Amino acid sequence: MERFLGLAIKLLSCRSRRSGEQRNQLSPGALLPMPHNAFISYAHADEKRLERLHKHLAMLRRDGSLQAWSDHAIIPGDNVGQTISAALEQSSLFIALVSPDYLASNYCYEKEFQRALALQAEGRLRIVAVILEPCDWLNSPFSQILVLPKDGKPVSDWTNENTAYLNAVEGVRRALMVSPSPAPEAAVGAAGMSPTGSGRRVRVKQQFDxxxxxxxxxxxxxxxxxxxxxxxxxxxxxxxxxxxxxxxxxxxxxxxxxxxxxxxxxxxxxxxxxxxxxxxxxxxxxxxxxxxxxxxxxxxxxxxxxxxxxxxxxxxxxxxxxxxxxxxxxxxxxxxxxxxxxxxxxxxxxx
CATH class of the missing domain: 3.30.920 (Metal Transport, Frataxin; Chain A)
Structure with missing residues (x-):
């Protein structure tokens, strides 16, 4: 009986140590890269394609490079407008899912995208556009940036849409290399709010080795x-x-x-x-x-x-x-x- 009791205590001790190690690895003080906060702007008519994109972004989330936010994170009782605005202000990457519905949306195009343009002009955010369907994006400010998938070929025009999403995700990965670096002070909570609620982004000077x-x-x-x-x-x-x-x-x-x-x-x-x-x-x-x-x-x-x-x-x-x-x-x-x-x-x- 003592042998079994000793073995149980040993197993619990090992399990406790492993649990503590995992907590240390996930603690705020651990030496892990801060994920970039990405605000995904999309028209609700394109929700199925948003879900598909989320699946293709899985590896970026798992390796700690990206924390993608969309309005699905809003929970009952939140102030919708304030939550969306706070999440956008705290993002270093703006991913627009461009389609006829997106260009026709007053909220997506006139509010979210226009604010993203202003943040990009301030050097606080990088805009990445994923063209979902053929639309008049060449007569919009999107024509001034390098869009995804390659050469602006809409996702719907690819023989295999998974190939199109993979190409887009590879572009997102490259964009993360040059996007404004996320700062710990600008971490976004579950509802997309900053710890202070100020919506200000902190840039920290650093030296590169x-x-x-x-x-x-x-x-x-x-x-x-x-x-x-x-x-x-x-x-x-x-x-x-x-x-x-x-x-x-x-x-x-x-x-x-x-x-x-x-x-x-x-x-x-x-x-x-x-x-x-x-x-x-x-x-x-x-x-x-x-x-x-x-x-x-x-x-x-x-x-x-x-x-x-x-x-x-x-x-x-x-x-x-x-x-x-x-x-x-x-x-x-x-x-x-x-x-x-x-x-x-x-x-x-x-x-």
Whole structure:
């Protein structure tokens, strides 16, 4: 009997220790990344697609990167307008599910989206748009941003909508890398209210170490790599006169070739993009050269990871991308500009 009693006490002790460890891991003082608060703005007619998006965001929630809020979090007795406003003010990411119903909604478009535009202008929030259905979004402010899924192809037009949502979630993941950093003081409660109820966001100055800069450079290279791979696949299918090929050159480089058969001359474009990881031939954190399978060390331009008091970004882009050396550029912006510069050499432009 004493043996069984001792074993029971031992098991309870182990279980208690594990429970304490779990509490420590989940406690506010634990060294875990603060999740970004994302405000999802949608028309109620699109509720089924909102549910589908929530499922695709599951991994971002599980790894602690994202805390997504929608009006489903409002509980009976809450002041609806105040709760929505507080949740929006405390968010660093605004995800708009754009459809004809969304553009026609006075509340979604005129109130939530317009307030999001103001917060974005203040540098407090980043707007991400997911185009659900064909609609007149090109004649709205959404036309000024890079929308999701890729190239603004509506979710409803994809053969497999899960592929569209996956593409959108990958874009959200990239956006989190450059969104305003969440501060502990700005944590949102269950009803979306800040601890003080003031609705003010705190920005904390910080210094970025070599590891953070290296990780940002790696993520920026992955963003360029994904953008070029997706853009090549789409361009290849855009016309019988155009052929595009993406080829990985290992973990730190890729090359692309575009052929415009409609041009007798100057109808080819090549590029090699590299992520530098130190070494004597290092040229910038990310370099590019308009040649196929180019050797390490050759370059037509490059970009470096820099930081201000609050965020990491890319700048010092050398080349002919229409960018100022002092401009703060996101990886998505760099990818789009570099791709456009590349395909222009084959006589291809985007309207």
């Amino acid at each position: 070599a590891i953070q800069r290296a990780e940002y450079a790696e993520q920026a290279f992955r963003t360029l790599q994904t953008y070029f791979q997706d853009a090549c696949a789409e361009l290849h299918e855009a016309s019988d006169q155009i052929r595009a090929r993406f080829e990985s050159m290992g973990p730190n480089a890729f090359t692309c070739t575009v052929v415009n058969r409609a041009l007798m001359r100057n109808g080819e474009a090549h590029i090699t993009v590299r992520h530098a990881r130190g070494g004597r031939t290092r040229v910038g954190d990310i370099s590019y050269v308009y040649q196929p399978h180019a050797d390490d060390g050759s370059s037509n331009g490059w970009m470096n990871v820099q930081a201000d008091d609050y965020n990491l970004f890319l700048n010092a882009v050398i080349g002919h991308l229409g960018m100022d050396r002092e401009e703060k550029v996101t990886p998505e912006q760099a990818a789009e500009r570099l791709w456009n510069s590349f395909v222009t050499k084959a006589g291809i432009e985007y309207e």
